Amino acid sequence: MEIIHDNVHSKSIMFHDLGSGLMVQSNQHVIIRGEEAIVLDPGGHKIYTKLFAGLTPVFPISQVKYIFFSHQDPDIIAAANGWLMVTDAKAFISEIWLRFLPHFGIDSYVENRISPIPDQGMKLSLGGEDLLLIPAHFLHSSGNFMIYDTFSKILYSGDLGASLGAPYQYVEDFNDHIQYIEGFHSRYLPSSKPVQMFLNTVKDLDIEMVAPQHGAIFRGKETVHSFFNWLSTLKCGYELMGEAYNLPG
Numbered sequence: 349m350e351i352i353h354d355n356v357h358s359k360s361i362m363f364h365d366l367g368s369g370l371m372v373q374s375n376q377h378v379i380i381r382g383e384e385a386i387v388l389d390p391g392g393h394k395i396y397t398k399l400f401a402g403l404t405p406v407f408p409i410s411q412v413k414y415i416f417f418s419h420q421d422p423d424i425i426a427a428a429n430g431w432l433m434v435t436d437a438k439a440f441i442s443e444i445w446l447r448f449l450p451h452f453g454i455d456s457y458v459e460n461r462i463s464p465i466p467d468q469g470m471k472l473s474l475g476g477e478d479l480l481l482i483p484a485h486f487l488h489s490s491g492n493f494m495i496y497d498t499f500s501k502i503l504y505s506g507d508l509g510a511s512l513g514a515p516y517q518y519v520e521d522f523n524d525h526i527q528y529i530e531g532f533h534s535r536y537l538p539s540s541k542p543v544q545m546f547l548n549t550v551k552d553l554d555i556e557m558v559a560p561q562h563g564a565i566f567r568g569k570e571t572v573h574s575f576f577n578w579l580s581t582l583k584c585g586y587e588l589m590g591e592a593y594n595l596p597g
């Protein structure tokens with residue numbers, strides 16, 4: 349567990365080492381503000397038990413106000429039912445994925461606490477401060493949102509900025525960090541168009557930190573700037589795949 353932002357009435361916490369076995373490393377972010385808390389991308393079943401245990405001494409789980417699912421991947425939503433059962437929280441997921449979520453098994457009496465995020469995004473209030481649920485479709489999921497916390501100025505970027513295998517929690521040297529992000533971004537992102545849209549969307553936001561759902565955090569304006577700069581020239585997805593695939597054989 350790592351406290352990534354700390355203030356008298358607000359804490360931003362990252363759990364980053366709850367996975368096991370073949371499971372892709374993932375971060376579970378929690379924002380606690382006043383008497384309220386939101387859990388971001390809580391992960392699958394094995395993470396659920398550990399996150400529950402890790403969070404209990406810090407915040408009463410039954411009082412979690414919101415659960416946010418940036419998109420529909422199993423490393424995000426697989427334990428949705430468990431979280432809805434042990435809290436009275438409202439859960440949010442893209443309107444285009446809402447009816448896919450129950451395939452992971454959602455008990456009918458908690459279903460009414462799942463709310464759709466409209467394509468254009470929305471705002472939530474946590475401890476009296478705004479959280480912006482910003483559209484970031486196709487990065488990589490076709491119904492995908494990020495959260496910008498107006499209080500801590502952290503952008504929770506979901507899979508954008510994901511790194512795999514970096515042996516640290518904070519990026520110190522961006523150029524050296526490229527080796528850990530380029531594989532993921534070139535294959536999981538479909539094309540550079542949604543990346544450009546993202547950069548245009550957040551250009552006026554005051555961002556102190558970019559906290560992805562996998563791997564290391566980009567801390568400080570300079571590192572965030574280097575990351576955005578790298579994104580601005582990125583070619584990815586089908587742009588790297590030519591005009592047709594070779595048939596197997």
Ligand SMILES: [Fe+2]
Pocket residue numbers: 419421488489507
């Ligand atoms: Fe994903």
Ligand SMILES: [Fe+2]
Pocket residue numbers: 421423506507561562
């Ligand atoms: Fe992910």
